[in-house]
Amino acid sequence: MKLSSIEEFFSHAHQLYLPAVSIDNVIFGFHENQLKVLLLQLVNKSVWALPGGFVGKSEHIDEAAARILKERTGLNDIFLQQFYTFGQPERSNNKILVKALQMLNQEFDKDHWVLQRFVTVGYYALVEYANVNPHPDEVSLACAWHDLDKLPELLMDHAEIIKKALDEMRLKLSVQPIGYNLLPKEFTMKNLQSIYETILGRKLDRANFNRKMLSSGILDRKEKHYSGGAHKAPYLYSFNRKKYFKALSSGLGRGF
Amino acid sequence: MKLSSIEEFFSHAHQLYLPAVSIDNVIFGFHENQLKVLLLQLVNKSVWALPGGFVGKSEHIDEAAARILKERTGLNDIFLQQFYTFGQPERSNNKILVKALQMLNQEFDKDHWVLQRFVTVGYYALVEYANVNPHPDEVSLACAWHDLDKLPELLMDHAEIIKKALDEMRLKLSVQPIGYNLLPKEFTMKNLQSIYETILGRKLDRANFNRKMLSSGILDRKEKHYSGGAHKAPYLYSFNRKKYFKALSSGLGRGF
DNA sequence: CTATTATTGTGTCATACTGACTCAATAACT
DNA sequence: AGTTATTGAGTCAGTATGACACAATAATAG
Numbered sequence: 001m002k003l004s005s006i007e008e009f010f011s012h013a014h015q016l017y018l019p020a021v022s023i024d025n026v027i028f029g030f031h032e033n034q035l036k037v038l039l040l041q042l043v044n045k046s047v048w049a050l051p052g053g054f055v056g057k058s059e060h061i062d063e064a065a066a067r068i069l070k071e072r073t074g075l076n077d078i079f080l081q082q083f084y085t086f087g088q089p090e091r092s093n094n095k096i097l098v099k100a101l102q103m104l105n106q107e108f109d110k111d112h113w114v115l116q117r118f119v120t121v122g123y124y125a126l127v128e129y130a131n132v133n134p135h136p137d138e139v140s141l142a143c144a145w146h147d148l149d150k151l152p153e154l155l156m157d158h159a160e161i162i163k164k165a166l167d168e169m170r171l172k173l174s175v176q177p178i179g180y181n182l183l184p185k186e187f188t189m190k191n192l193q194s195i196y197e198t199i200l201g202r203k204l205d206r207a208n209f210n211r212k213m214l215s216s217g218i219l220d221r222k223e224k225h226y227s228g229g230a231h232k233a234p235y236l237y238s239f240n241r242k243k244y245f246k247a248l249s250s251g252l253g254r255g256f
Numbered sequence: 257m258k259l260s261s262i263e264e265f266f267s268h269a270h271q272l273y274l275p276a277v278s279i280d281n282v283i284f285g286f287h288e289n290q291l292k293v294l295l296l297q298l299v300n301k302s303v304w305a306l307p308g309g310f311v312g313k314s315e316h317i318d319e320a321a322a323r324i325l326k327e328r329t330g331l332n333d334i335f336l337q338q339f340y341t342f343g344q345p346e347r348s349n350n351k352i353l354v355k356a357l358q359m360l361n362q363e364f365d366k367d368h369w370v371l372q373r374f375v376t377v378g379y380y381a382l383v384e385y386a387n388v389n390p391h392p393d394e395v396s397l398a399c400a401w402h403d404l405d406k407l408p409e410l411l412m413d414h415a416e417i418i419k420k421a422l423d424e425m426r427l428k429l430s431v432q433p434i435g436y437n438l439l440p441k442e443f444t445m446k447n448l449q450s451i452y453e454t455i456l457g458r459k460l461d462r463a464n465f466n467r468k469m470l471s472s473g474i475l476d477r478k479e480k481h482y483s484g485g486a487h488k489a490p491y492l493y494s495f496n497r498k499k500y501f502k503a504l505s506s507g508l509g510r511g512f
Numbered sequence: 513c514t515a516t517t518a519t520t521g522t523g524t525c526a527t528a529c530t531g532a533c534t535c536a537a538t539a540a541c542t
Numbered sequence: 543a544g545t546t547a548t549t550g551a552g553t554c555a556g557t558a559t560g561a562c563a564c565a566a567t568a569a570t571a572g
Contacts, residue, residue: 019276020277021343055375084338087318087377089316119311121343208559210521211558215558227568227569231518234520234521235520461533463532463552466549486541487548488539488549514571516570520566520567521564522563522565523562524561524564525563526559530555531554532556535552536552537548537549538547541544
């Protein structure tokens, strides 16, 4: 059943979705060497929220997260990582949410299904900024990237969820390779280093970064060189798909 | 409200607990250098299950996990680590569970609240074997420790949950200290090494283990020596509470 | 066409950590 | 008093890491 209107969602949600369980996706993207996060603007205007959703009654929570990611960004086959589940009792049914829902539906019931307490499962994803065409869902005003250090006011505990996602991603960075969804097919070592520096929030030594990445074996060096910039032309690299995904599961070296 | 009977539980559970969300605790304990896991025997006899439970409508999921741990083991103030959330759609309402519930309650309804689909949040704990006095709850026949390599038939996806808990615990071992709940106040380096070897499932070099643990700074060496065994008397150590818990949050070295 | 300049690829070196091994000290037992 | 197994400490080669050096080079300026 396709929900084509807000009214239909409000009247049928309890039949289609699991109660008490929700998903929140923290979708990171890059732009101008800054880490961005995708947020939706509530109808109250001043408050933003993570792109989240509910779990179909016969749907795997991982599938629900992927579906929600696709609904918001149009992206498929992205590595979505479950990172934590948030279960404070007071995290739902707050004033801002109630206000937003009332603005969407005049006949909104204060005991409505969506205002019950939800435990939310957090997932994060890293996507290539250029590949994403953010479009808001039916219940939001806008969908836009925000700098991590200039976040707007956020709904409920969403600031905490973003912080935890970032912490977990930094931890995983030492074990898992990163960048597959963030870079074009061919890229320079400097591009890759920028991503690591942005995620980690600190500068890395260029020479040591080179050595480490090359020894990990997940990169293939091309014969071509990058041209266009001034100064010496760097090599171009691509990810070795096979080794990259092997490293995703079995782990890399000891990290940074 | 205290549920004093099975009938009360079946008739009031839906009023007291969140729907669709459950907790499963993987409680590891030591005995004779073997890692054990605490399991409950269903009334069907041949099948065992993790000590799990439900989340009170106004209860934090972490509190629910701690309450369930206490109900099963009598233990307080144990470091409980959330490690993963399991959300396959087919994980609930299986034949074995239905049978068990029917045996407990003749008038059991096939559409009962407890047979809805549940997403379960996994926690693990490490406890001192001797401190635990396992006692089964009202709906189980027995509560007992099982060797990890000789597990009985398990309910639903509980085997997968245990495997994931062990994997995550091994990963965390390189970042977090371990053993606080597993050893008496004073212990020998060999005691501690046994724990690491048991959890990791492989032997470690004695001299190198010594060096690493001492350099981490979380141990205080006592003047006393252990006496009782044959041969040279080893030093006794205790955990430095302050440094231990600091290391729990900020991390140790690079691990094993 | 040549010099300048910033960037890149590679090399070096001191330091720290790891795994494997050695060896003297020692406490209980014979 | 000698035997024996275990402990605490030390050595050493191999490896990874952080900091730095330097020549090669592609675009630009003159």
